[in-house]
Amino acid sequence: MSKFFISCDETTTICDKNQYNEATFLDKMKLMVHFIICKHCKKYSKQNTFLSKIFGNYAEEQCREQKCMSHKDKEILEEKVKEKL
Amino acid sequence: MxxxxxxxxxxxxxxxxxxxxxxxxxxxxxxxxxxxxxxxxxxxxxxxxxxxxxxxxxxxxxxxxxxxxxxxxxxxxxxxxTKGKAEVRMNFYNDGEREGEWIEERVPNSWSSDTDKGIVNEELKSILESCIDDLPEKYSMVFRMKTIQGFETEEICKELDITASNLWVIIHRARTQLRRCMEDNWFNN
The missing domain is CATH 1.10.1740.10 (RNA polymerase sigma factor, region 2, helix turn helix motif)
Structure with a gap:
């Protein structure tokens, strides 16, 4: 029974894990039990979902910007590699 | 052959x-x-x-x-x-009677209700970027791989030679530190 009562630190760790859909069923049960007794963690959890949304949008945007090396950088690197050959 | x-x-x-x-x-x-x-x-x-x-x-x-x-x-x-170790800001008591409980001044604050309006917002983006950059190197790397690049947990663990529970603790610390940074620079501004 006592394993259902976890600390705020553990709760928020599981809560973060849950943001990636990787919390187990037991993990989720522990969350539920803790949320009943702790309003701070409940708030944390709610805000966490919102943060995930922001991170998700940011991630999408990052994917669209494919990053490459500049032509000049490549030339310099080419020279250096040739020197070592 | x-x-x-x-x-x-x-x-x-x-x-x-x-x-x-x-x-x-x-x-x-x-x-x-x-x-x-x-x-x-x-x-x-x-x-x-x-x-x-x-x-x-x-x-x-x-x-x-x-x-x-x-x-x-x-x-x-x-x-x-070298870097990183000193920069961890703790949110929870790590010993004593209240071990694992929120430290009072680190308890989540309420965010103003109009915060979700500007999700696609240049300023928010730049704040988020600087907050991620402010994380200890290890945290920002793991956080980026997991959250921004969307790598599988297993893949990250293999690549960085860490255990899964290790990864979740890093993600957790990165996220609590990030939310604090976003709170200071965006939500309560």
């Missing part, structure tokens, strides 16, 4: 053929242009040095990537041992 499938190395063409691929691989992990270029360069140099060890079992690109991975891990280890 084995000669047919045996791969060979053509270092003269490395920069032309692989620098973009290696750079791209690196920049998503370290997010620092100069550092990424250095790591790519080091990879090519290390490749040249150990050419005689190349057995031709893997393709040139796979072989170079495996060198690069080592370089990134080495870099990660190096920063891990």
């Amino acid at each position: 084995a000669d047919i499938t045996k791969h060979i190395l053509i270092p003269e063409k490395w920069v032309q053929s692989y620098s973009d691929y290696l750079y791209n691989y690196t920049i998503t992990r370290v997010n620092n242009d100069d550092l990424a270029k250095d790591l790519v360069q080091e990879t090519f140099f290390a490749g040249l040095k150990s050419m005689k060890n190349f057995q031709g079992k893997a393709s040139e690109r796979t072989w170079l990537i495996s060198i690069l991975k080592r370089k990134i891990i080495d870099y990660y280890r190096k920063t891990n041992s």
Whole structure:
């Protein structure tokens, strides 16, 4: 029974894990039990979902910007590699 | 017979053929242009040095990537041992009677209700970026790989040589620190 009562630190760790859909069923049960007794963690959890949304949008945007090396950088690197050959 | 499938190395063409691929691989992990270029360069140099060890079992690109991975891990280890340790801001009591409970001044604050309006917002984006950059190197790397690049947990663990529970603790600390930073710079502004 006592394993259902976890600390705020553990709760928020599981809560973060849950943001990636990787919390187990037991993990989720522990969350539920803790949320009943702790309003701070409940708030944390709610805000966490919102943060995930922001991170998700940011991630999408990052994917669209494919990053490459500049032509000049490549030339310099080419020279250096040739020197070592 | 084995000669047919045996791969060979053509270092003269490395920069032309692989620098973009290696750079791209690196920049998503370290997010620092100069550092990424250095790591790519080091990879090519290390490749040249150990050419005689190349057995031709893997393709040139796979072989170079495996060198690069080592370089990134080495870099990660190096920063891990110096930077980062002192920067961890604790949110929970770590001993005593209240171990694991929120420290009063670290308890989540209420955010103003109009915060979700500007999700796609340049200013928010730049604050988020600077908050991620403010994280200890190890945290920001793991956070980026998991959250921004969307790598599988297992993949990250393998690449950085950490356990899954280790990863979740890092993600948790990164996220609590990030939310604090966002709270200070965005939500309560």
